[in-house]
Amino acid sequence: xxKRSVVVVGGGIVGCLTAMQLRKQGHAVTLVERNIIAAQTSxxxxxxxxxxxxxxxxxxxxxxxxxxxxxxxxxxxxxxxELYAETGIDxxxxxxxxxxxxxxxxxxxxxxxxxxxxxxALQGGNxxxxxxxxxxxxxxxxxxxxxxxxxxxxxxxxxQLMPLQEGGAxxxxxxxxxxxxxxxxxxxxxxxxxxxxxxxxxxSSLDIKPMRGQMLLYHMMPGLLPHILYxxxxxxxxxxxxxLLAGSSLEDVGFDTGVTDSMRQEMxxxxxxxxxxxxxQPIIKHWSGLRPGTPHNIxxxxxxxQIENLYLNTxxxxxxxxxxPECARRIAALLG
Numbered sequence: 001x002x003k004r005s006v007v008v009v010g011g012g013i014v015g016c017l018t019a020m021q022l023r024k025q026g027h028a029v030t031l032v033e034r035n036i037i038a039a040q041t042s043x044x045x046x047x048x049x050x051x052x053x054x055x056x057x058x059x060x061x062x063x064x065x066x067x068x069x070x071x072x073x074x075x076x077x078x079x080x081x082e083l084y085a086e087t088g089i090d091x092x093x094x095x096x097x098x099x100x101x102x103x104x105x106x107x108x109x110x111x112x113x114x115x116x117x118x119x120x121a122l123q124g125g126n127x128x129x130x131x132x133x134x135x136x137x138x139x140x141x142x143x144x145x146x147x148x149x150x151x152x153x154x155x156x157x158x159x160q161l162m163p164l165q166e167g168g169a170x171x172x173x174x175x176x177x178x179x180x181x182x183x184x185x186x187x188x189x190x191x192x193x194x195x196x197x198x199x200x201x202x203x204s205s206l207d208i209k210p211m212r213g214q215m216l217l218y219h220m221m222p223g224l225l226p227h228i229l230y231x232x233x234x235x236x237x238x239x240x241x242x243x244l245l246a247g248s249s250l251e252d253v254g255f256d257t258g259v260t261d262s263m264r265q266e267m268x269x270x271x272x273x274x275x276x277x278x279x280x281q282p283i284i285k286h287w288s289g290l291r292p293g294t295p296h297n298i299x300x301x302x303x304x305x306q307i308e309n310l311y312l313n314t315x316x317x318x319x320x321x322x323x324x325p326e327c328a329r330r331i332a333a334l335l336g
Contacts, residue, residue: 004185012046015190016144021332038141048289059112075325089143092136168306211293215247
């Protein structure tokens with residue numbers, strides 16, 4: 001198949017990995033981002049999340065979610081090594097494992113691990129899944145951006161597109177909010193929580209809405225928390241340099257990226273209950289991000305139902321980072 005010009009709309013981790021895969025296949029790729037790629041901009045879940053490459057309590061999800069998540073997670077060591085070798089920026093992919101504490105259905109968890117071929121260890125009432133990796137998502141974005149620049153992907157930052165107008169014909173150009181247009185043979189929407197706003201006139205069945213998640217950041221002695229720790233809807237993990245993340249909330253508040261004192265206090269109490277060493281320690285940062293919420297965490301990956309040269313890679317909800325390598329691979333395979 002002849003190589004084509006492709007515009008990828010959205011510069012988060014999903015968009016950057018999609019652009020990377022398409023560029024590797026020889027396509028001429030332009031990546032459009034409404035803000036600055038890899039900037040610490042409030043709102044984008046790619047920067048704001050914890051970078052856990054695993055579904056939380058995966059036995060609650062449908063097979064399609066687990067298959068995408070596990071395939072994506074298993075790709076990260078190789079993706080991380082390639083990015084580090086080419087850019088000198090280490091995404092810090094670490095196999096730290098996840099320790100799940102009660103309450104959870106132990107037999108259901110064991111059955112799921114057995115079915116999907118994951119090793120596990122019981123530690124009292126806790127379940128350790130050693131294969132789980134974490135990736136430092138801000139560093140991942142920085143390394144992806146450097147790779148894209150190095151390999152000739154055109155970056156159009158601080159560029160916002162207008163919502164597509166109703167119609168089913170192939171599109172050859174997409175207008176920006178400043179009046180200019182971007183032309184391409186193919187367009188791929190990877191805009192996370194903002195995808196529905198771009199596509200609402202052309203894909204009314206696309207069920208994506210923003211879901212806010214708030215996070216806390218501490219700095220402790222490195223090695224204090226050897227595993228990702230999960231208990232009753234709350235997780236904690238530590239980076240190599242000692243930064244420790246705790247979160248997160250799940251709030252249906254539209255595009256409000258603010259943080260609240262009440263949620264800060266609630267998360268602080270949960271964090272201290274799980275890890276008493278945090279008592280009295282300062283909170284370094286408190287932030288939020290907007291996830292692209294979808295029913296059952298199932299993303300939209302594939303061709304637009306009416307517009308033949310428009311593709312979707314969006315709606316990953318809590319697992320955009322986890323699924324991103326596999327979803328990017330699938331979109332690239334469709335385009336050839």
